[in-house]
Amino acid sequence: MVKGxxxxxxxxxxxxxxxxxxxxxxxxxxxxxxxxxGATSQAFDSVLAYKIKDVSEGYHLARKxxxxxxxxxxxxxxxxxxxxxxxxxxxxxxxxxxxxxxFAVEFTNKAxxxxxxxxRDGNFTLTSDGRxxxxxxxxxxxxxxxxxxIDPIEATLINSAGQIIQNGRTVATVGVTDFEDYxxxxxxGENYFQPVEGATxxxxxxxxYSGYLETSNISVVTEMVNMISVQRAYESNQKVITTYxxxxxxxxxxxxxx
Numbered sequence: 001m002v003k004g005x006x007x008x009x010x011x012x013x014x015x016x017x018x019x020x021x022x023x024x025x026x027x028x029x030x031x032x033x034x035x036x037x038g039a040t041s042q043a044f045d046s047v048l049a050y051k052i053k054d055v056s057e058g059y060h061l062a063r064k065x066x067x068x069x070x071x072x073x074x075x076x077x078x079x080x081x082x083x084x085x086x087x088x089x090x091x092x093x094x095x096x097x098x099x100x101x102x103f104a105v106e107f108t109n110k111a112x113x114x115x116x117x118x119x120r121d122g123n124f125t126l127t128s129d130g131r132x133x134x135x136x137x138x139x140x141x142x143x144x145x146x147x148x149x150i151d152p153i154e155a156t157l158i159n160s161a162g163q164i165i166q167n168g169r170t171v172a173t174v175g176v177t178d179f180e181d182y183x184x185x186x187x188x189g190e191n192y193f194q195p196v197e198g199a200t201x202x203x204x205x206x207x208x209y210s211g212y213l214e215t216s217n218i219s220v221v222t223e224m225v226n227m228i229s230v231q232r233a234y235e236s237n238q239k240v241i242t243t244y245x246x247x248x249x250x251x252x253x254x255x256x257x258x
Contacts, residue, residue: 002248008240010071014041015234017074022227025218033084033120034191034216040075081182084120084217086209092156093132095122096212101178101204102193104141105134116141117192118177118185120214126152132164132174141175148172158210178204 021039028034086096095103102118109115117138124132124140132140132148139147143162150156154166162174179185184199195201 002244005241005244007071008237008244010073011237011240012234014072014074015230015237018230019227019234021077022223022230026220026223026227028191029216029218029220029223031121031191031216032123033214034218035082035084035120036080036216036218037187038078038080040078042073042075079182079185079187080217082217084214086212087215088211089213090211092158092210093124093126094211094213095124095158095162095174096209096214097122097176097204097206098209099204099206101176101206104145104175104177105192106139106141106147107188107192108138115194116145117188117194119192121191123213126150126156128152132172143173143175145175148174158208160207160209162208174208176204176206176208178202178206 018039021037025036081100083098086098097103097120102120103122105117105119106114107117119134121134123135125135126132130149130152132150134140142148148164150164150171151166157165158174159165162176163170164172164174178201179195180200180202181198184196185193186196188194
């Protein structure tokens with residue numbers, strides 16, 4: 001195979017992957033608490049340098065570097081955890097965080113298994129039996145890791161410390177959890193995060209604002225500009241393949257006759 005064709009092909013695959021990420025961001029531009037995702041690329045020389053320096057298999061093992069495939073390699077994805085702007089809802093149970101940290105939620109999967117997930121989406125609601133839940137019905141947890149349940153009839157106030165106050169007394173405190181390194185968090189489902197091995201929890205300094213929701217940190221204009229750039233890069237790789245195809249046709253059908 002002509003190496004130029006492979007390089008252009010991998011370039012098209014890479015741009016297609018970037019486009020998938022951008023379109024997913026745009027689809028979630030109106031999702032509360034959504035955090036923008038991004039894609040990276042790895043050049044052949046960086047992958048080669050990493051492989052040469054890799055001594056995890058020992059110094060005395062004679063191993064080949066691998067197949068020499070030119071072109072670009074899709075790198076790791078990343079999440080932008082920057083703060084989204086706040087919007088007013090005047091709903092007591094709509095909560096927003098003004099610093100790093102996440103609301104803790106008891107998530108139940110289709111098999112009935114429960115686990116703790118974390119989210120920035122504070123669009124909560126109070127059920128008729130007094131349970132504070134997400135829009136999907138998952139229970140919001142307090143600082144002790146228990147599902148929050150309050151009197152649904154009494155007037156409710158939630159202060160900046162996350163304390164839920166009824167009749168002048170604190171009946172529960174909304175749990176807010178933070179982590180030392182967000183590299184140890186992975187996305188789960190539509191708008192949840194879950195810790196992976198190595199994640200370390202820490203106390204959050206975020207304030208809780210009742211009657212507000214954090215919007216996504218997506219800039220629609222920026223994402224649209226990036227989509228145009230990706231589309232042009234994809235078309236450039238297409239032109240490279242077209243050029244090589246024309247060259248190969250001449251080599252096979254015309255030069256071969258001489």
